[in-house]
Amino acid sequence: MQYISDLAVYTYGSPEKKPIVFVHGFPLSAAMWKYQVTALQEDFYCVTYDIRGLGNSSAGHGQFTLESMVDDLELVIQSLHIHKPVICGLSMGGYICLRAAERNPELFGGFIFCDTKSAADNDETKIKRANAVKRINRGEAVQYINEFIPTTIYAENKARIYAENENELNQWLMNDPVGVKGCLIAMAARTDTTQALKNIPVPALFICGEEDSLSTPEVMKTMADNSPGSRFALIKKAGHLSPLEMPNEVNMEIKNYLDTI
Numbered sequence: 001m002q003y004i005s006d007l008a009v010y011t012y013g014s015p016e017k018k019p020i021v022f023v024h025g026f027p028l029s030a031a032m033w034k035y036q037v038t039a040l041q042e043d044f045y046c047v048t049y050d051i052r053g054l055g056n057s058s059a060g061h062g063q064f065t066l067e068s069m070v071d072d073l074e075l076v077i078q079s080l081h082i083h084k085p086v087i088c089g090l091s092m093g094g095y096i097c098l099r100a101a102e103r104n105p106e107l108f109g110g111f112i113f114c115d116t117k118s119a120a121d122n123d124e125t126k127i128k129r130a131n132a133v134k135r136i137n138r139g140e141a142v143q144y145i146n147e148f149i150p151t152t153i154y155a156e157n158k159a160r161i162y163a164e165n166e167n168e169l170n171q172w173l174m175n176d177p178v179g180v181k182g183c184l185i186a187m188a189a190r191t192d193t194t195q196a197l198k199n200i201p202v203p204a205l206f207i208c209g210e211e212d213s214l215s216t217p218e219v220m221k222t223m224a225d226n227s228p229g230s231r232f233a234l235i236k237k238a239g240h241l242s243p244l245e246m247p248n249e250v251n252m253e254i255k256n257y258l259d260t261i
């Protein structure tokens with residue numbers, strides 16, 4: 001692990017290989033990509049990092065926006081001298097990759113969007129996030145995270161995911177409350193990136209768990225339909241955390257995609 005401007009960055013495999021940068025979801029850490037880096041590091045240069053305020057990346061002032069999150073992604077790529085990486089983001093990580101694609105499409109060689117959406121928050125979701133911030137301010141961060149994470153996993157996978165990821169789940173429960181709040185407010189204030197989909201300069205891959213109730217297959221299929229030449233991959237028996245829930249199926253999709261671009 002190395003630090004780049006207080007961001008904890010992890011690299012796997014040879015920098016000579018085709019690069020892929022993974023951007024994790026909320027309120028997790030880079031560790032959610034463990035099955036992908038294991039499967040891909042022999043053939044690809046895999047980079048993960050903890051989003052500022054989560055995992056081993058300190059929260060600092062704790063005031064984040066989607067724009068500052070895209071700045072961080074670009075900083076990691078520039079600091080590691082990576083040329084045109086494929087970026088792969090899940091949910092909040094997908095929001096970051098979508099906005100990165102809109103801001104500077106020429107920086108990237110490919111795009112993988114997992115269990116995410118391009119629409120901005122509606123009022124109901126903004127209020128939900130405001131209530132989560134209030135709860136965390138009352139000292140209930142651990143309870144909030146402990147209740148939130150299970151809502152993202154398909155019911156049939158929960159026991160297995162909890163058994164297989166004890167260390168990761170413990171890390172996620174201990175995420176800095178300041179960082180968690182910073183992410184909630186950044187997500188609530190993010191822009192709508194739907195219009196960016198049609199301008200993505202290379203065919204993209206959209207991956208969605210069939211049982212994802214937060215970024216549903218209908219929503220993601222529409223995103224893929226609006227993005228020229230892209231592929232929509234539905235992952236059976238997976239919820240919102242498809243790369244963690246059904247890694248073999250997701251890895252196969254990612255590998256096939258990386259081989260075509």
Ligand code: MLT
Nearest residue numbers: 025026090091092093187
């Ligand atoms: C995530 O998985 O990153 C979150 O569910 C995103 C969100 O709360 O919008």
